Amino acid sequence: MDSNLLENEQSVLTEDSIFHFSCGDDLPCFTQCCRDVNIYLTPYDVLRLRRALKIGSAEFLARYTRHFLERATNIPIVQLEMMPETLQCKLVTTKGCSVYQDRPWACRMYPLDVTGSEGAYQVLAKSERCLGLRERRSLTVAEWLLGQGVTPYVEMERAFHMVMPQGFRPGSDLGAGLGRMLFLAYDLDRFVELLRDIRFREIYEVDEATLHQVQADDEALLRLAFRYIRSQMDELYALPGK
Ligand code: SF4
Ligand code: SF4
Structure with missing residues (x-):
């Protein structure tokens, strides 16, 4: 395994950790990550997406998502719906994401993800599928997050978590x-x-x-x-x- 891949194999990354990644439309895997994936949406994701599409929330939820109350907890789950025939995201085109400026938090984070512990991240994607993880460009997690514009998403999600009842x-x-x-x-x-x-x-x-x-x-x-x-x-x- 080359050193880029080894560095990307680190199990837990902090904001100072370096990883190797570069994405672009010249890669054979371009838009493959927008197919057959579970993208969970936050309320702020829905706001940004339906505003980008210039439609209301009810229409957006009906046309672009699967949503339900999770059986055991009754917590709402809202996921981007994939096209039934191709399993592609309904928002992807041959040129990439049609709502790129307003893409969901999870899409911004990819190929990284949060771990559930404050300030800890992991490489979610596998380099066999996400070929950008084999590229030489190195950057810190903090640089990646800044470039992806995740800050308002993190802040809104924090505010959303505060609505839960005391004792829950x-x-x-x-x-x-x-x-x-x-x-x-x-x-x-x-x-x-x-x-x-x-x-x-x-x-x-x-x-x-x-x-x-x-x-x-x-x-x-x-x-x-x-x-x-x-x-x-x-x-x-x-x-x-x-
Ligand atoms: S490099 Fe990864 S993120 Fe970029 S298009 Fe390929 S699979 Fe998607
Ligand atoms: S919203 Fe955009 S980036 Fe996210 S899966 Fe759909 S097409 Fe891909």
Whole structure:
């Protein structure tokens, strides 16, 4: 095995770790990574993608994703749907990703992935399939993350995790009602519907200035949806049959 591949075999990388990678349309594997993959979407991914496609969240979710509440936990799962015949992502073209500037977090990270421990990463792809891992170019994980523009994705996902109710243990059952409530973060069209109701705005103290702000700024809208979901979670989590 050559030294590039050996360095990419490190099991855990930190932001200072060096790996070897270069991707481009001259590689025989170009766009192969956009086929037959599980790409899990975050609420912020959905926001960026449906905005890039100039469609609403409900249409985006219906046309481009598989989504459901996970059986054991009732946590919403939203995945990019692959084309049934070719197993290709519906957003890929012969020239590459059609929504490249707004591609999901997981696609930005690839060939790396997070490990679940803060500040720890791994090389997810295999060099037999992802030939860019055989290229000479070396860079640190931090350089890769910066170049891929992952910062807003990380920040929004942190904010999303804060909506979970106090006392909720990962892997435990959230309950179907709260699972559907959490799904509101992916389907902002539904949240906009709620905001149209003056009674709703009064109860949740959404003033006119905030309303105007979120009408002009999707990201502010997502943060307001997080705030609303958070306000519901603690109250409803303790109820029987939640
Ligand atoms: S080098 Fe890897 S990331 Fe780039 S196109 Fe090939 S498989 Fe995809
Ligand atoms: S969103 Fe873009 S980068 Fe991600 S799998 Fe689809 S085509 Fe590939």
